[in-house]
Amino acid sequence: MGKFIVQRFLAALVTIWIATIAVTILIHLVPGDPVRIMYGSFQTTPEELEAIRVRLGLDQPIWRQYIMYIGRLLQGDLGNSIVGDQPVLDILLTRFPATLSLTLASLAIAVVVGMSLGFLAAYKRGTWVDVSSMVLAIVGVSMPHFWLGLLLLFLFALQLQWLPVAGGDWRSLILPAMTLGLANAAVLARLTRSAMIDIFDQDFVRTARAKGLPKSIVLYRHALRSGLVPVVSMLGLQFAYLMGGAIVVENVFAWNGVGRLAIEAVFARDYPLIQGFILFFATIVALASVVIDVAYAFLDPRIRYS
Amino acid sequence: MTPEMTQAPLLSVRDLTIAFGKGAFRNLAVQNLSYDLMPGETLAIVGESGSGKSVSSMALLGLLPPRSATIEGGSALFEGKDLLHLPEGEIRGIRGDRITMIFQEPMTSLTPVLRIGLQLTEALVEHKDMSKAQAEARAKEMLELVGLDDPERRLKQFPHELSGGMRQRVMIAMAMAADPAILIADEPTTALDVTVQAQILDLMRDLKHRFGTSIILITHDMGVVAEMADRVVVMNRGRKVEEGPVAEIFSAPREAYTKKLLDAVPRLGAFAAAAAPRTVVAQPKQVSGRLVHTSGMNKTFRESGLFASKSTGTAAMQDVGFDLDAGETLALVGESGSGKSTTGRAVLRLLELDSGVIEVDGTDMRKLGTNAMRKARREMQMIFQDPFASLNPRISAGRLVAEPMVIHGLSSGKEMEDRVEQLFLRVGLESDHIRRYPHEFSGGQRQRLSIARALSVNPKLIVADEPTSALDVSVQAQVLDLMLELQQSLGLAYLFISHDMAVVEEMAHRVAVMRRGRIVEIGPRQAVLNDPRHPYTRALLAAVPVPDPGRTRGALPVIDAATLPMGALAEVAPQHQVAQ
């Protein structure tokens, strides 16, 4: 178990490490002179550009740049943004709680709605309940986040005026979280259903039934607990998808998270911010998957006791 | 033990009919099946795959897959109630209490995320109104009865911490804990090694006497039937073929199907008197000389992965070595995990050895380069266990058989077409099979296809890895006959890998017994099978169930894994070597 956690953690570190390489390379893939593209404002002189180049270390060979980058990174320095010249990490950290709350709220919705729907469909396999849940799920999977968001906005905020449209109020979290959560609930429902159907076909469920146990015990004690294992193992990926989906949804609802920041940064070609965002995103997703893997290990004794 | 025929039956099944699918896809799995089960009796339901033997028993407990299977008719009277027409609540009360069940797959039949203790006690708590403590006491008692040590600890363990045999013991403990009237055992030992099978069968017999339970034993294995059953129901394609006391069925089967089934069963000892496999062709091709020489083969499988430590690994082969002459069959026998398949693959260089020598026809295989190795493969072909998986599903039968010839550039065009057709006929297939795809063939036909494919390049050596163990016995007999016939007419050498001692006795010139990656005994068939010197070989032979109700298997020799000699081989008789 301990070894398992250490392994997962090391794997996460490798992910982050590769991300650092990727973002260092990123800036060199930009066609043209990155310094001129980033800082070549109307009032900068060639000398100033050169000074910036030296300050950013972009005059150095790439491996030196990488070492410098890692060195700064270890001190929590992700560089400064071009727009406003502020520490990238500060910007990301002030914006991240909004994204985290959106992502977690959506995850909660996705898990509750998706898993129950998937479980129900698997349990009622072949009946109208199954068919209609799966039709619902495939429609949900096919629904663009941003469209669902606009529809919800149109309906609940503008037409019915049930929910506020702006402000940091918790109620303004409802629509974005629903948008992101429901779309992913559909994915989760499909995953849960097929995982549960696999489980229902397992020999041990037959054994449990053969013991004459009540349906509820067969379902919850034997099937669900085992069925949860693969589903939970997929939550790490789900979290990553949600984080990715948040980028779009934040822009629909003007939710002030890192996703909106990322789009702003792309428009502004604010490469230090883009680099920081990618690294930050990769780190969060990697750490989240460690957490979920550990949770998964706790659910599955085959990992817990080895 | 003969049951009193005057006694009222405990369970009386009448005209049971079960169908899968609906409408045009309706398919009768069981048709008008009737039988009685007497108190204290063991009734074996025998049949090959697709006979409906399992389905009919599952139906009794309402365990058929819902929505795909329907009970179309019949009754099953048990204690005055018709099991087939009870409401779910009532049948559930009987299930797991009055009638219990054990299944074939001990590895997957226990819930992996729950402790053994909970799985053992939950039915008792449910049906017997026991408190948790009472149920646990009973569970512990049962674990001891089924021969598991340290029951206290077992209760806290998870299924993956137990071996297959231990899990089946837990399943039996679970099934017997409620002191049921009927135990339905669905192929309870099929997935187990022969030595473990013998122990489990002994255990079941013992418990049956202790509890007076009636058993419905579902099996395909006539040996197990002969050993366990009082009466037998023979099924084929959903129908009952014949029913009768076990002795009668074996000694005087009335139906042709039963006769055929019994004839096909390989019996250990049937060929004990012969020094070589029976001759099936008029003029066997004469070949001689050493074909294969191996020595000192070692292989350890290591976990791969970015963080895997290099030190751990399982030794699949340790210091394995043997010789094989042209036209000869060397059988590699052993239980699962003994390294016999690994050895077969190593000889063909399908896996790389850590060390060792493999010479085929005097060429050191391990020194060959990629291209030379590819050429060398012409001389040695392989037949695999699973005829379903070993044929590429997207290539037609004709192309599959031709493939080795194409690879080695042996023939082409019309000549090749003729040769393929000839091969098809040679292995007992028809020429219009050539254009079909593998999934359109039955299991036996596919194995014939594999053989034709192996033969296409006129190899000298064929490694056959459990070539018949996925086949029904009647098909197995045909394939074995074919292999013998081919060997003798073509002068083939077989490295024949098998777990089945009776098959080995039928096929082998010489036998090598493997255990945990080592050869513990090797020698001519009569020497090894009739005069086994190694305790493990003896145990292996003693554990084989005998398909003859008249003969009882002797007591199982107790083997102590710790003291088994597992050292280097030493000659005890001419060519007969045993580990010291």
Add this chain to the structure above:
Amino acid sequence: MVHGSSTAELADTLATSGAARKRSFWRALLASPSGLIGLFVVALLVFCAIAAPVIAPYDPLRMAAGPRLDPPSMGYIMGTDDFGRDVFSRILYGARLTLQIGVIAVGISLTCGLLLGLVAGYSSGWTERVLMRLVDVLFSFTEIVIALACLAIFGVGLTNAMIAIGIASIPFYARVTHSVVLVEKGKPYFEAAIAAGASHVRLIFIHLLPNVVPTLIVIGTLGVSTAVLAAAGLSFLGLGAQPPQPEWGFMLSSSRDLISRAPWMMIFPGLAIAVTVLGFNLLGDGIREALDPRQRQR
């Protein structure tokens, strides 16, 4: 050593009773509701794309083809946008872009993913470990972030967005290919081919590829829907299609300011995306079922 097991027996009975194995792929596809609907939607999309100039009542780019912000009516069945362009005509022409997105993006990711997965899966050893580790890492970045990074490099635009999405999905296709290759490689028929002396080329092209392709057809079809969604998303964010392209996601984004005044500008492009994506999802599911009859029992 699995001998006449009860589950195998059951499966056998089921398979023969289904008789699906014997039916041709197309019959199976058309027999499944998802396959049928999916095929219909995709065919409709292709039809719209090809016949757009014939069906479309107006030039999709023509401003003041009608009054501004005119609600749906007989003349403009999906209304007009804020430039007086006919929304219906724009949606029809948008189908062309959508198809293009699907084909190009999936083409890129499928080709590269297949190659990577095949190389990794076939080679094994260090090549495999390093490649797949890299692919896993990229995969965990999620597609949208990779696409964003690509767009940050290439600059915005629909063509760049297609390429970015194509690149972003490579890890997914590589993973699937890799796992299918591993499964196929583990099957005895592959070992049988090695034992028969097959060369690398033969092993890859005769034995592996044909068995990998069906899975890739399925995920490629499903992948079209992902690509369409992603491209529409990027266009919605302003990173993809640029004016005056009648791309559906871009049309949606221009509807945002007018959501209460002209909801039809939001509803129809969204519907077009959703139906197209649904169509490819259903078709993918349908093909999967048709290729694997056992799946259908689920």
Add this chain to the structure above:
Amino acid sequence: MDRRHLKPLWRRPVLSAAIALPLAVTGVAAGAQELVWARYGDISSLDPHRATSTLSMQVWDQIYDTLLSFDMEGTPGPNMAKSWEVSEDGLEYTFTLNEGIMCHDGSAFDANDVKFTIDRAFGDTPSLTRTSWGPITDVSVIDPLTVKVTLGSTFGAFLPFLADSFSSMVCDSNTADTFGSTTAIGTGPFSLVEWVKGDEIVLDTNPDYVNWGEPIDNAGPPQFDRLIIRTVPEPQTRLAALRTGEVHIAEPPFDDVAAIKEAGELEIMVAENTGQNVFWEFTISRPPFDDIRARQAVAYATDAQMAIDIIYGGLSQREWCPIARGVFGNDQEFCKQYGYEYNPEKATELLAEMGYGPSNPLETTMFVWTGGNRHKLAEIFQAQLAQVGIKAAIEIMDIGTMNARVKEQNESPDADTPGTFDMMTWSWYDPDILYQLWHSPGAYSGYQTPELDAMLEETRTTIEPEARLKKVQAVIKYLMENAVHVGLYTPGWEWVFAVRPEVEGFKIGPFLHPNFQDVTLSDG
């Protein structure tokens, strides 16, 4: 991780948000009045030398004060500096400061702070305002209330600049690294409480504030307690929030302005004399726009009046000059005689001369700044250009990116793609903008000739208004005849405000400086 970073991360905990937020909203003493102003974007920096966006400037206006201030006509007059003297040669300016100006941190504002501000603008990298300050060579503190600025050459736009937000006076206590991002100490009517990036800027009334010269009634501090400047990107969302009262002042969706006016629920205020100018500008270092005919064809092919009527519905005006209405030298009649009236036939003709035709359209790319419905405007221009055979792709980008891209385009004469053109936007209070844009090396390394350079220099060195006007108009004529800088419309961004009825006294000064000092909030 640095500890410093932990605090902001948890300042707004996820789950306790529901409890914490109502507190935050009413966190000021009971009955405190706050005003919420919603805008489409956030500021770039609180440091006036590190940003150029109007969004940023409007916030600096609240936190900082300037030495001089514009009256409603846009003429600079005294403010923090109560008087000033100019030397004979026009190279030395001596300012006398008002007594008793207090910085937000409680320190007194004096000549040292002025020197600190100007030195910073010149010494610091990257300072975006350096050239705007003019040819300053020295700043010296004569006494605490007197400061002398020396110029290298005469500079006609110097005084107006000192009334502009770019010259915001920064207190010399702003030495921390955090200046510009989390701290900002000025002397303006409001002091910084918090800037939650991307979300809101919270400002509290500065009780010590004295209005020395702003053209408004209130001489003291603002009459409400807190100003919250919130980022709400979606126009529809801003409108909805205005209607519910979550927001008091915001830019409405342009398409809804007519309906809002009709309903009378909100007051619509349109800024005048914004100094904003939207114009065509071209990459002249390579084809096609190295040829004047191509530039003229674009100019003739655009019907700006029709476009702004559709998109802004009368909120914006056709602008013929390269400098906007309200700026010295703007004269519609004068400019129009050199301007390009919509004339597609003429455009087609010019293109045909160059060898372009229906089968061989002129292909190019139009850069457009995001927001303000400019992308829609661009779409109309695109369609208009298409009619004469110019196939222009549209690329929408952030203004900073656009500035860099335009410059990069001009500096890549050998690129194999056709040269681009752009809908450039500038707001300036003085025709000196023309110098900054077109005098070599030029803001964008664009169109330059020695002739133009000489003419531009004269606009700087000529101080006397009558004479300067001549010089400026000569430049305007030159730029327009060469189709270098083709005016389109004014104003162009953030100039329309919808105001809730309970807000009274909201004013917009010249050059788009929103002013809250006269604002009173009735209970609404």
